[in-house]
Amino acid sequence: MEILRYAAFSTDPAGGNPAGVVLDAAGLTGDEMLAIAADLGYSESAFLTGDRLRYFSPLAEVPFCGHATVATAVALGERRGAGTYVFRTNAGEVPVTVDEHGRATLTSVPASSTEIDDKDLTELLTALRWDRAELDPALPPRIAYAGAYHPVVAANSRRRLAELDYDVPVLKALMEDRGWTTVQLVFRTGPAGFDVRNPFPVGGIYEDPATGAAAAAFGAYLRDLGLGDDTVELSQGTDMGRPGKLTVTLTPGEAGVKVTGDGVRL
Incomplete structure (x- = not known):
């Protein structure tokens, strides 16, 4: 298991919102995800199991997190290329398109x-x-x-x-x-x-x-x-x-x- 660290909504590591990203969280329990998020100390971290994406703050699981979704999509785009990635979240299905420049666009659930x-x-x-x-x-x-x-x-x-x-x-x-x-x-x-x-x-x-x-x-x-x-x-x-x-x-x-x-x- 590799714990990645990305800043979302910035091209500068000193800007934006940091998030932890685990692209293969299949072996982790919810308690273990929470412990990792607490150790990282970022506002949220994202854990991907197949197409299911879960989010944890240092204190609790949250239903949806935009910056950690963008961070996850950017990480996948770097590894798999541009395209659309569809995540199943606790709030519903969220598609994210990553362009050839690595810029991500998520579409929220009905707002x-x-x-x-x-x-x-x-x-x-x-x-x-x-x-x-x-x-x-x-x-x-x-x-x-x-x-x-x-x-x-x-x-x-x-x-x-x-x-x-x-x-x-x-x-x-x-x-x-x-x-x-x-x-x-x-x-x-x-x-x-x-x-x-x-x-x-x-x-x-x-x-x-x-x-x-x-x-x-x-x-x-x-x-x-x-x-x-x-x-x-x-x-x-x-x-x-x-x-x-x-x-x-x-x-x-x-x-x-x-x-x-x-x-x-x-």
């Missing part, structure tokens, strides 16, 4: 968004130490889904996004109770551009550097509210010193959301 309960929003903002006056009224808070659930909360200033200082135990408990995987914090930088940050205390990580699952969910959020173009660029990880780029594509008539990014071996 959607719903209104957030006002009590949940109050508790979320309290845990984040945000005030309602700091929210962008053009981007209302919602819960978005593309294989995992993510609250979407938009700041009305880049400064608010930059000053991330949340109450870890309170936010972790709220997210575990509600079944949320990360929180998608965004600031709109232009008509088709957003800066993004993702608290991930339920995974034992203060912040995720580049979050493909949340990017896909955010695509559904924009589509449902008619707020985004067909292609949206997300910048994430800059505040952590690990800049990454995620391209979100909305295809008319397609229930899933496409997320594209590079990958590089560490």
Whole structure:
């Protein structure tokens, strides 16, 4: 068994989101996968058995992880060549196309968004130490889904996004109770551009550097509210010193959301 290490959504090993990748995990139990993920300490690691792909944070298994999916597809592309790889995940079937340059595009399971309960929003903002006056009224808070659930909360200033200082135990408990995987914090930088940050205390990580699952969910959020173009660029990880780029594509008539990014071996 070989444990590979890749950074997704970057061509620079110092950027993007690191992930562990095991391309032949047939001999591993779930507990052993969790132990490997905890030892690596990345936000998630991916374990491939045939066409089944499982994801583990240092604390628990998660239903879907975009950056570890991209990392796995890039690793397979380097070994088997360009093409489409279809993974069976706990959230559903996820196809990923790797082009001749090693750039991967995943298509999420059917994605959607719903209104957030006002009590949940109050508790979320309290845990984040945000005030309602700091929210962008053009981007209302919602819960978005593309294989995992993510609250979407938009700041009305880049400064608010930059000053991330949340109450870890309170936010972790709220997210575990509600079944949320990360929180998608965004600031709109232009008509088709957003800066993004993702608290991930339920995974034992203060912040995720580049979050493909949340990017896909955010695509559904924009589509449902008619707020985004067909292609949206997300910048994430800059505040952590690990800049990454995620391209979100909305295809008319397609229930899933496409997320594209590079990958590089560490």
